Amino acid sequence: MTIKHSEDLFNEAQKYIPGGVNSPVRAFKSVGGNPIFISKGSGSKMIDVDGNEYIDYIGSWGPHLFGHNPQFLKSVLVQTIENSTSFGAPTEIEVKLAKLITELVPSVEMIRMVNSGTEATMSAIRAARGFTGREKFIKFEGCYHGHADYFLIKAGSGALTLGVPTSPGVTKGNAADTLMADYNDINSVKELITKNKNEIAAIIIEPIAGNMGVVIPDKNFLNELREICSEEKIILIFDEVMTGFRLAKGGAQEIFGINPDLTTFGKIIGAGLPVGAFGGRKDIMKMIAPVGPIYQAGTLSGNPLAMSAGYSALSYIKNHPEIYNQLEEKSSYLEKGFKENLKQLNKYFAMNRIGSMMCMFFTEEPVYNFKSAVKSDTNLYGKYFHEMLKRGIYLAPAQYEALFVSTAHSYDDLDKTIKAHYESLKSII
Numbered sequence: 001m002t003i004k005h006s007e008d009l010f011n012e013a014q015k016y017i018p019g020g021v022n023s024p025v026r027a028f029k030s031v032g033g034n035p036i037f038i039s040k041g042s043g044s045k046m047i048d049v050d051g052n053e054y055i056d057y058i059g060s061w062g063p064h065l066f067g068h069n070p071q072f073l074k075s076v077l078v079q080t081i082e083n084s085t086s087f088g089a090p091t092e093i094e095v096k097l098a099k100l101i102t103e104l105v106p107s108v109e110m111i112r113m114v115n116s117g118t119e120a121t122m123s124a125i126r127a128a129r130g131f132t133g134r135e136k137f138i139k140f141e142g143c144y145h146g147h148a149d150y151f152l153i154k155a156g157s158g159a160l161t162l163g164v165p166t167s168p169g170v171t172k173g174n175a176a177d178t179l180m181a182d183y184n185d186i187n188s189v190k191e192l193i194t195k196n197k198n199e200i201a202a203i204i205i206e207p208i209a210g211n212m213g214v215v216i217p218d219k220n221f222l223n224e225l226r227e228i229c230s231e232e233k234i235i236l237i238f239d240e241v242m243t244g245f246r247l248a249k250g251g252a253q254e255i256f257g258i259n260p261d262l263t264t265f266g267k268i269i270g271a272g273l274p275v276g277a278f279g280g281r282k283d284i285m286k287m288i289a290p291v292g293p294i295y296q297a298g299t300l301s302g303n304p305l306a307m308s309a310g311y312s313a314l315s316y317i318k319n320h321p322e323i324y325n326q327l328e329e330k331s332s333y334l335e336k337g338f339k340e341n342l343k344q345l346n347k348y349f350a351m352n353r354i355g356s357m358m359c360m361f362f363t364e365e366p367v368y369n370f371k372s373a374v375k376s377d378t379n380l381y382g383k384y385f386h387e388m389l390k391r392g393i394y395l396a397p398a399q400y401e402a403l404f405v406s407t408a409h410s411y412d413d414l415d416k417t418i419k420a421h422y423e424s425l426k427s428i429i
């Protein structure tokens with residue numbers, strides 16, 4: 001497998017772009033080696049600039065629930081672009097997508113479109129602060145909500161992968177209002193609330209964590225969070241940028257039967273185009289400009305090209321709810337194959353999966369929060385990553401991410417992946 005053109009491009013890219021990439025986690029820093037430059041994606045496959053083909057389990061970090069370039073998406077984009085890409089004026093498609101999301105996710109009574117998950121979460125925090133008049137908020141160690149200053153404290157995903165969970169450039173003032181709790185530890189939340197009585201505007205959480213690897217909430221954890229927030233008049237924000245429409249048509253909140261006060265979205269609602277959104281209770285959302293005083297804006301927010309992509313993806317979901325059974329069957333098939341391999345190799349690495357989000361941790365202890373996740377042997381993960389890449393399997397170039405199965409993955413893809421998984425582990429253990 002030659003990667004000459006990727007290497008040349010990477011050398012060139014580093015002259016003009018920090019680290020040669022437009023998002024750090026793509027740089028292969030934690031797994032070693034140089035990033036592969038991709039030229040094409042179709043269905044479950046990606047082809048790099050040297051012509052090597054991979055079965056893709058990143059799916060652009062979550063957006064590609066249907067794999068690359070499903071027909072319904074291609075045709076709607078070709079059609080929409082005929083009428084221009086963006087006007088900076090309201091269009092019908094924005095209303096249709098907003099209405100559809102409120103139908104699919106009942107806790108969302110009103111919604112505002114933005115251009116990334118980060119914009120969605122930072123706007124949700126501002127809405128909660130403006131609505132309550134309080135300044136502090138609680139996040140959980142290892143959860144990642146994008147790169148707004150006050151989130152980059154003990155954050156997950158690329159921040160954790162690069163070992164800078166608390167980033168330089170974040171001022172003390174900004175960090176002062178960010179309180180840190182432990183995932184799955186309701187007492188750590190209660191302690192913070194006692195110490196900061198009536199000062200906490202919001203609690204923001206990934207209802208299923210996907211940025212410290214996949215970490216699943218304990219049975220009552222989210223319910224207890226909901227109860228505490230209602231009692232203390234704290235705004236509960238579900239960050240469903242990754243889980244929204246990935247796990248069910250109504251997201252993780254449908255699976256757990258919990259209504260947050262605000263929800264943030266991204267990834268799938270743009271089907272690979274830059275879209276984020278925040279929405280929820282009408283009384284909070286009516287505080288957002290121009291109807292209310294809390295300012296929030298965006299030149300390309302709701303642009304018709306991205307909206308038509310999102311609307312076609314969510315319409316497909318609405319008309320084909322059976323895709324979630326399909327995703328469950330394929331994902332559990334893959335998980336079973338991996339577990340079979342581990343048994344044969346007498347290695348019991350922790351494997352967390354929910355729906356089509358999965359993560360194998362290079363630790364044999366259970367992973368249920370940040371502290372247990374970081375016990376993983378990231379060097380061994382790096383070796384595994386490259387062995388799988390050599391065998392045509394494209395995984396996240398970082399231990400603290402999720403593997404995503406799409407409806408486009410065939411059982412032949414899954415069998416190839418299970419075989420590569422066995423051979424890769426055998427070669428490094």
Ligand code: KE4
Nearest residue numbers: 023025061116117118144145146157241242
């Ligand atoms: P963006 O600003 O990257 O669109 O979204 C930030 C974000 C917010 N909330 C959650 C739960 C997220 O998972 C993300 C972004 N996810 C990472 C993948 N783990 C983005 C990948 C990257 O940084 O390149």
